[in-house]
Amino acid sequence: MSFSAATLRAALDAHAPPGATGLVVALSGGADSAGLLTAAALLRPGFRALSLRAVHIDHGLQPAAASFRESCAALCTKFNIPLTVLPVDVHLAPGISLEAAARDARYAALALELRPGECLLTAHHCEDQAQTLLLQALRGAGLKGMSAMPVCRRLGRGWHLRPLLEVAQEELLAFGSSPPSRAAADPMNQDLRFDRNHLRRRVWPEIEARWPGAAGVLSRTARHLAQAQELLDRAAAADVSRLRDGDALSLPGLRALDSERRINALRFWLREGGAEPPPAARLTEALRQMFDAQADRLPAILWGEHALRRYRQRVFLTWARPPRLEGSRSWSAAPESQVDLGPRLGSLRWVAQAGGIDAQRLPATLIVRRRGGGESLQPGPRSKTHTLQHLCQSRGVLPWMRDALPLVFAGDALIGAADLWLDAHWCTAARRPGLAIRWERGPIIV
Numbered sequence: 001m002s003f004s005a006a007t008l009r010a011a012l013d014a015h016a017p018p019g020a021t022g023l024v025v026a027l028s029g030g031a032d033s034a035g036l037l038t039a040a041a042l043l044r045p046g047f048r049a050l051s052l053r054a055v056h057i058d059h060g061l062q063p064a065a066a067s068f069r070e071s072c073a074a075l076c077t078k079f080n081i082p083l084t085v086l087p088v089d090v091h092l093a094p095g096i097s098l099e100a101a102a103r104d105a106r107y108a109a110l111a112l113e114l115r116p117g118e119c120l121l122t123a124h125h126c127e128d129q130a131q132t133l134l135l136q137a138l139r140g141a142g143l144k145g146m147s148a149m150p151v152c153r154r155l156g157r158g159w160h161l162r163p164l165l166e167v168a169q170e171e172l173l174a175f176g177s178s179p180p181s182r183a184a185a186d187p188m189n190q191d192l193r194f195d196r197n198h199l200r201r202r203v204w205p206e207i208e209a210r211w212p213g214a215a216g217v218l219s220r221t222a223r224h225l226a227q228a229q230e231l232l233d234r235a236a237a238a239d240v241s242r243l244r245d246g247d248a249l250s251l252p253g254l255r256a257l258d259s260e261r262r263i264n265a266l267r268f269w270l271r272e273g274g275a276e277p278p279p280a281a282r283l284t285e286a287l288r289q290m291f292d293a294q295a296d297r298l299p300a301i302l303w304g305e306h307a308l309r310r311y312r313q314r315v316f317l318t319w320a321r322p323p324r325l326e327g328s329r330s331w332s333a334a335p336e337s338q339v340d341l342g343p344r345l346g347s348l349r350w351v352a353q354a355g356g357i358d359a360q361r362l363p364a365t366l367i368v369r370r371r372g373g374g375e376s377l378q379p380g381p382r383s384k385t386h387t388l389q390h391l392c393q394s395r396g397v398l399p400w401m402r403d404a405l406p407l408v409f410a411g412d413a414l415i416g417a418a419d420l421w422l423d424a425h426w427c428t429a430a431r432r433p434g435l436a437i438r439w440e441r442g443p444i445i446v
Contacts, residue, residue, distance in 0.1 A: 003035075003164075003171040005042035011163035012047050015151045020159070021117030022051040026110065027075070027083070029056065029068030032123035034075055035172045036164065040121065041079035053082040055113055055120075057106045059090055086113060099194045111156030118158040124149055125169045130218035131199050133225075142280070144267075147226035148219075165219065235261070236268030243269075247444045248314035251290060262287065270306075273317045278303040290315055298399055311398055316444075319344070323443055324403045328369040331408065333362040333435060341368070341406055346441030348406055348418075356434025357415060357426050367409045375407060375414045377423035388414070391421060401445045408437065418442070 012023075025037045040052055056072040058065055069085055076083040088105045092098060110120055129148050136145040153160050164172060192198045207214050239261060243253040249269060254262050263284065267277045277283060286301035290310045293299040300309045302320045309316045323344040331339040331348065338349045348368065350359075375388040386394075392402055397420070408416040415426045419439040428434040 003039070003167050003175045005039045007167065008036070008039040008163055009043055009047060011166070012161070015161055015163060016047070016119055017117075017152065017159055019117055020048070020050060020119045022053070022115065022119070023047065024114065024118050024120050024158075025052070025054045025081075026120055026122045027054040027056045027072045028123075029071040031173055032125065032169065034071075035175050036121060036123040037075060037079070037081070039175065041081060050119075053084065055084045055086060055110065057109055058085055058087045059102050059105065060087060084113065086110075097194070099196065107155070107160075110160075114156040114158040116157045120155055120158065120160045122160065122162055123164055123172070124162045125164045125167050125172055126219050127169045127200075127204070127215045129165050129222055130215040131196060131204060133218050133222045134203075135195060135199060143225055143229050143232065146222070147229045148222035150226065168215065232264055233268055236265045239265040240269050240272070245314050246446075248316045251310065251313045251315055254287065254315065255291060259284075270317060275306040275317055276304070300400075309398075309400060312396060316398065318400065322400045322404065325368075325370040325406055328367050331366045331368050332364065333357065333359045333366055335435065339368055341442075344443060345404060345406070346439060346443070348408070349438045349440055350435045351438045353434055353436035354432060355427055355430045356436040357422055358428045358432075359435050361426060362410050362415075366415075368406050369409070370403050371405060371407055375417075377414050377417065377421060378425055379421040379423075381424045381427070383424065388417060391417070395420060396446050398445055401443060404443060404445065406439070418445070 023040060025033065025040055027033045027037055037054060040047075044052065046052060054072065054076050056069060058069060072083060072085070075081075086109045088109045090098070090102050090105045092101050096104075114120060132148040133146055136148065139145070149162055149165065151162055151165055192201060211217070239257065240249070243249045243265060245253075249266075254266070257265065263280060266283055266287070270277045278286075282301070282303060286308050289299040289301060290308070293310065298309065298311060300307050305320050307318050307320045309318050323342075325341060325345060329339050329341070331337065333350060335350055335352050338347050340347045371388055376385050377388070377391075378385045379391060388407075391397075392405075397405070405418050405420075407414055407418075410426070413426075414423060416422045416437050419437045419442075422436065
């Protein structure tokens with residue numbers, strides 16, 4: 001069956017989320033994305049009457065970038081489709097290929113560009129899916145990796161749709177050439193240093209010659225693997241719901257699972273928390289340390305920007321470098337007065353509360369800083385004065401987050417610690433007007 005605008009409409013009918021607010025075609029300047037844009041343009045007055053626009057990512061990696069932009073602009077002008085060109089900087093980190101770095105930079109920019117509910121459409125086709133499956137297998141990927149590319153996934157404030165995964169590239173190219181279109185050839189697609197290009201140019205022709213229709217067969221295999229992964233995800237979701245202990249997982253609960261279910265649940269929970277899981281061997285070692293470390297130890301297993309940490313029989317997903325309150329800040333004691341605490345730490349705001357801090361007794365300017373050691377306060381009118389260290393231990397404040405706690409001082413006197421404790425010496429009577437601290441957009445601390 002040949003590709004047409006009707007084929008695209010059927011794919012969008014099947015996979016576009018009900019809450020979609022617009023379509024955004026990722027336009028590279030090549031023939032595949034040109035065909036996708038042409039089909040999307042022919043849908044107008046539109047799919048579900050959604051707006052249609054295009055976006056082009058300029059990686060700035062080669063002299064041909066200008067011709068890509070011109071090709072995209074010409075095609076969008078032809079169909080009267082708005083075009084946004086986004087320049088990106090590609091940063092090469094140790095151990096990361098240029099191909100992977102460019103992809104990461106591209107999708108990061110696209111995620112930021114999407115408006116709420118918009119669907120990014122990319123022209124990944126049947127051969128792309130089959131080749132992705134082969135590459136993942138050669139890299140030793142697990143079931144999720146070999147499920148290849150999903151048709152629909154969340155991206156930024158919207159979704160990423162690949163509506164052409166059932167379409168053969170030759171059908172897409174034939175359709176794109178029907179109405180004349182300007183499509184630039186990307187020299188990087190010819191560079192055999194990149195794994196995908198080597199597979200596409202050298203290996204794939206041999207596969208197709210020996211096994212005609214291999215793309216469709218391998219794409220079907222990827223769908224079967226994706227269905228198996230979905231079953232594993234359902235089982236993991238059920239396990240995680242039983243293991244949840246606040247924002248953490250119960251370590252005794254994890255220990256009670258067999259090793260395969262334990263790893264499956266942990267992977268699912270990490271992805272749910274926005275972290276790509278480390279390899280299975282690394283996860284197994286992480287769990288061994290969690291289970292075997294002495295009770296007074298705080299094992300931490302770091303990978304990339306994330307870490308797994310244990311505290312009081314709970315497993316936490318954290319940043320590899322937890323946030324820390326740096327320097328000191330001035331703050332006035334007045335209702336709704338705010339002070340920003342820095343990256344990943346949110347802000348403090350004064351709110352009216354009976355029995356809170358007596359603002360009339362405070363100096364004009366308060367100081368907000370982290371602990372220095374030896375601080376103490378009286379957390380209630382009938383309580384004894386306790387050290388901040390004792391209060392944190394009693395409340396279960398996570399040890400790696402204690403340097404993030406914002407402490408509020410009137411001169412040298414500690415009057416409050418985040419929104420956890422106010423010093424009773426500085427508070428009004430129970431029913432008298434006062435001020436309380438509200439920590440907004442703050443991190444998990446208990």
